[in-house]
Amino acid sequence: MTKDQFNFKLKKLDLTLNDFSKISGISYSTINNWGFMKDNGKAIAVPDWVDSFLVYFEKAKKYDYLKNEIYDVMKELENK
Secondary structure (H helix, E strand, O other), rough: OHHHHHHHHHHHHOOOHHHHHHHHOHHHHHHHOOHHHHHOOOOOOOOOHEEEHHHHHHHHHHHHHHHHHHHHHHHHHHHO
């Protein structure tokens, strides 16, 4: 995953670099350095685990939304 792809996925999930830093436990400066060139001319890669982390984060976000919607409907039915 490139830094551009990473940033696109964060935007799609409505996350900032700071949000991702807090969620993942990785320092902001480390995340911010992904994609930059080192002295040896190689880019600092986005770690491989980040892609699957974001996939599962998106699934969890959808699950939480669905769970809350069902909970709201159940509460509404109980109040009738």
